[in-house]
Amino acid sequence: MSPSTPTRRSRLLTIYAALVFAFIYLPIVILILYSFNRDGVGGFPPRHFTFEWYRQLFADGPIWDSVLNSLIVAAGSVVLSLTLGLLAALALDRANFPGKALFRRLVLLPLILPGIITGLSLLMFAVVSGVQLSLFTVFLGHGTALISVATTELFAGLQKMDRAQEEASLDLGATPWQTFWRVTLPNLKLSLIAAGLLIFTLSMDEIAVTFFLIGRDNTLPLEIWGRLRRGITPEINAVSTLIFAVSVGLIVIWYRVRTRGLGADAQELLERP
Amino acid sequence: MYSRAYKTIVSLPPLLWVGVFLLLPYALMFAHSFWAVRDGTVVHQWNLNNYHTLFSKPVYLEVLLRTMRIAASVTLCSLLLGYPLAYYLSFHSGARKELLYQLVIVPLWVSYLVRGYAWKTILGSEGVLNGFLQYLHLTHEPVSFLLYSPFAVVLMLTHIYTPFVFLPIYAALEHIPRPLVEASQDLGAGSAQTFLRVIFPLSIPGLVAGATFAFVLSLGDFLAPLLVGGASSTMISNVVQSLFGAALDWPLGAAISVCIVIVIISLLFLTERLEKRWSFK
Amino acid sequence: MSFAIANPQSLDTATPAVLLEVRDVAKRFGAREVLKSISLNIAPGEFLTLLGESGSGKTTLLRLIAGFEQPTAGEIWMSGERLDALPPYKRRVNTVFQNYALFPHLSVRDNVAYGLRVKSTPASEIGGRVDHALRMVKMEEFADSRPSKLSGGQQQRVALARALVNRPQLLLLDEPLSALDANLRKQMQGELKTLQRELGITFLFVTHDQDEAMALSDRIALLRGGALEQVASGREIYAHPTTAYTAQFIGQTNLLRAEVRDGVAVCGALQWPAEGESGAAVFSLRPEAIQLASAGISIPGTVHFRAAMQQQFYSGASELLEVTCAGGQLLRVRVPAQGPLFGEHDFVFAAADAIRVQE
Numbered sequence: 056m057s058p059s060t061p062t063r064r065s066r067l068l069t070i071y072a073a074l075v076f077a078f079i080y081l082p083i084v085i086l087i088l089y090s091f092n093r094d095g096v097g098g099f100p101p102r103h104f105t106f107e108w109y110r111q112l113f114a115d116g117p118i119w120d121s122v123l124n125s126l127i128v129a130a131g132s133v134v135l136s137l138t139l140g141l142l143a144a145l146a147l148d149r150a151n152f153p154g155k156a157l158f159r160r161l162v163l164l165p166l167i168l169p170g171i172i173t174g175l176s177l178l179m180f181a182v183v184s185g186v187q188l189s190l191f192t193v194f195l196g197h198g199t200a201l202i203s204v205a206t207t208e209l210f211a212g213l214q215k216m217d218r219a220q221e222e223a224s225l226d227l228g229a230t231p232w233q234t235f236w237r238v239t240l241p242n243l244k245l246s247l248i249a250a251g252l253l254i255f256t257l258s259m260d261e262i263a264v265t266f267f268l269i270g271r272d273n274t275l276p277l278e279i280w281g282r283l284r285r286g287i288t289p290e291i292n293a294v295s296t297l298i299f300a301v302s303v304g305l306i307v308i309w310y311r312v313r314t315r316g317l318g319a320d321a322q323e324l325l326e327r328p
Numbered sequence: 329m330y331s332r333a334y335k336t337i338v339s340l341p342p343l344l345w346v347g348v349f350l351l352l353p354y355a356l357m358f359a360h361s362f363w364a365v366r367d368g369t370v371v372h373q374w375n376l377n378n379y380h381t382l383f384s385k386p387v388y389l390e391v392l393l394r395t396m397r398i399a400a401s402v403t404l405c406s407l408l409l410g411y412p413l414a415y416y417l418s419f420h421s422g423a424r425k426e427l428l429y430q431l432v433i434v435p436l437w438v439s440y441l442v443r444g445y446a447w448k449t450i451l452g453s454e455g456v457l458n459g460f461l462q463y464l465h466l467t468h469e470p471v472s473f474l475l476y477s478p479f480a481v482v483l484m485l486t487h488i489y490t491p492f493v494f495l496p497i498y499a500a501l502e503h504i505p506r507p508l509v510e511a512s513q514d515l516g517a518g519s520a521q522t523f524l525r526v527i528f529p530l531s532i533p534g535l536v537a538g539a540t541f542a543f544v545l546s547l548g549d550f551l552a553p554l555l556v557g558g559a560s561s562t563m564i565s566n567v568v569q570s571l572f573g574a575a576l577d578w579p580l581g582a583a584i585s586v587c588i589v590i591v592i593i594s595l596l597f598l599t600e601r602l603e604k605r606w607s608f609k
Numbered sequence: 610m611s612f613a614i615a616n617p618q619s620l621d622t623a624t625p626a627v628l629l630e631v632r633d634v635a636k637r638f639g640a641r642e643v644l645k646s647i648s649l650n651i652a653p654g655e656f657l658t659l660l661g662e663s664g665s666g667k668t669t670l671l672r673l674i675a676g677f678e679q680p681t682a683g684e685i686w687m688s689g690e691r692l693d694a695l696p697p698y699k700r701r702v703n704t705v706f707q708n709y710a711l712f713p714h715l716s717v718r719d720n721v722a723y724g725l726r727v728k729s730t731p732a733s734e735i736g737g738r739v740d741h742a743l744r745m746v747k748m749e750e751f752a753d754s755r756p757s758k759l760s761g762g763q764q765q766r767v768a769l770a771r772a773l774v775n776r777p778q779l780l781l782l783d784e785p786l787s788a789l790d791a792n793l794r795k796q797m798q799g800e801l802k803t804l805q806r807e808l809g810i811t812f813l814f815v816t817h818d819q820d821e822a823m824a825l826s827d828r829i830a831l832l833r834g835g836a837l838e839q840v841a842s843g844r845e846i847y848a849h850p851t852t853a854y855t856a857q858f859i860g861q862t863n864l865l866r867a868e869v870r871d872g873v874a875v876c877g878a879l880q881w882p883a884e885g886e887s888g889a890a891v892f893s894l895r896p897e898a899i900q901l902a903s904a905g906i907s908i909p910g911t912v913h914f915r916a917a918m919q920q921q922f923y924s925g926a927s928e929l930l931e932v933t934c935a936g937g938q939l940l941r942v943r944v945p946a947q948g949p950l951f952g953e954h955d956f957v958f959a960a961a962d963a964i965r966v967q968e
Contacts, residue, residue: 065420072416075409079435082446085456096449099459139342146339149330161346169548171565172585175572176353199349231334260439276441287449295442302437507710510677513697514704515724529714608713
């Protein structure tokens, strides 16, 4: 860039950017800070440090039940949407069938439409077909809605892949099935990991669709939601802090994978929310 | 190169699944909007009464307009925060660029609910902000207008969607070839002229994409009003939700949903054309 | 913070023979020293080429003059004005960028008008100057096209017009022809040269292509590892390279490692009279300086030797031979096309053509 003597304008810009960062991070910092405040949420400044809220949190049965439920749903959704998403991506990349354009748009709809629309549609479908709402319906909802994410990521991965590798494999005598396992899948490894992590995180955090499909057993966001309706307690700060820590942990893992695996184009996967 | 069997094996399962678990439910939603409800049960009697109700009762239009106003405010605020941030990172952050970029990304992975909850604890009348104001002796009574207002909804959604808006703008700015900026300077333009004549026009596709994100996502939101908004900031999705819940009028709720979908899809159609108009490959 | 008045050399640089003076300019990026104290003068109306391999610092020098980088040390002066203190948009220097850097969102006309508009030139004047510039590069019929619709050669012309319309004192060209295919390249070289002669504008041209440098330039400044290796006309550099590197970089050559003693250089079986210090020395002998000879005839000042054919590369009007002489020394010889040659032959070169160069 040009002679980079900091002008007044660029100093103002720097200050503005710092303020935006403060806006983005301040709520999160406050949330974490107050999870250690003996006097609870509110008041200023936080005065007495305590682990009390974490102690209460760890003794809180329903929360941990809901965490387990969320983990089960998220894991199931990853398997379901990765499998179908992989097939869908292969189909979009390599097959021609009637209604392909419609199919491509349809798969992406849950990503575009507000969660409430997808959630309610699935609710009506469950009611009409007489299915009891339960964690299973939540899993079906997440798994189906998140096929969109898997398809997008894996389709992008396939497009970047060198088709000649598969041709070479077939040329060397491998069957299509062997070629799929030995060439296609390993090539997609990073896209699969990226999509899996993204789907897992999105499912763990999902409320809008879950809201309408939930039965008796709550997922973690729904459990928190229910408690919020009754008022705020520092225990929620504590659990939010833990969720934040786990999110950051996942990001770090993702970067490890990325820096070990691949260069710049994986960046793009992460950029997509 | 791929056999018929291969193509069938890969396309059939997702086609069937998406047909049954997405197409059918959406179609059901669409069908419901033309049905009626009698004595609390849905009767499959095709009619346009739901749409008629929507357009004849001003309350629905009012809520829809308020929703659009809130969504537009969120979009504007996120742009005002996100664009300068993206510009700063892309052109003026020097060696810290990569780190700062990650710092913007991290909140994207942090739960929507957690961030909404944080605002609730900050804005409440017993909240952190009020405590802070009283601590500074700026106020003696708690300020209560902060929480449960459209302002709180806009604030919370802006907080959530600023990183979403940032991303496409940043990507667009990063894709501007740096020689273009140098060429502009070389031809005699200072930094303000270069921004207005080269950088800004070339970032418009990213700007449009970011604005679309923020607008569409806020438009369909029903959790923020429940969490921090209160009755004065009921949005259109809250109406849908109550029609499916307490009011038990699924057909009317479905009709509103269909309208939301139409609004969103026409908007996407429009912005896609805008993005195309302003992208030069 | 300049001490322009106290500049001792400004007396002789004030003479019109120097447009641009680069004075002891050095540039480092972190620990990497890209330019090591370069000094170079450019005369008004001159076509000077910075030639070098990638990483030699030629593009960095250009960017320092354009103002996209700041020198770590040294000064740059143009027409009695200190240039390196000015931001790029205040310099009367324009650049033709390597990949043209045409603004994709503006039409050809608006691209060319850009420099005039940002300097608030009256609208009445802009139209005429833009049209004239476009006519000059024969692009007037494309005035309303977008750059993406143009071929590489056409984009090249627009980039030229966009720079020239500002009437710069000095035009910088950063490998402007490198993106074009070979035929178009030749054609554009001709047009560039004609344009430069007609307009009388000083050109500073960067390339890694020695043929291009030779074909176009009044003078060539050869850069190597951030330092100037030799600055002279193409003919001078070819005929009298000062270093082994220059001799090899510009054209092909045979480098003969010889021992000089008592006015005679000895390299294996070859011997020729040589002036200068005694001891180990390197000589450059161009392949075309060696010719096939008939056995037995000897002219004073020439060196005869017998060598065995190894390889023969035919290239139309001439062919290149690789031969080994008695001591095992491999020599390249360029001769008019001969037809296949086998076995041993007699060769001859003039002793004066063996140029003593620095290692």
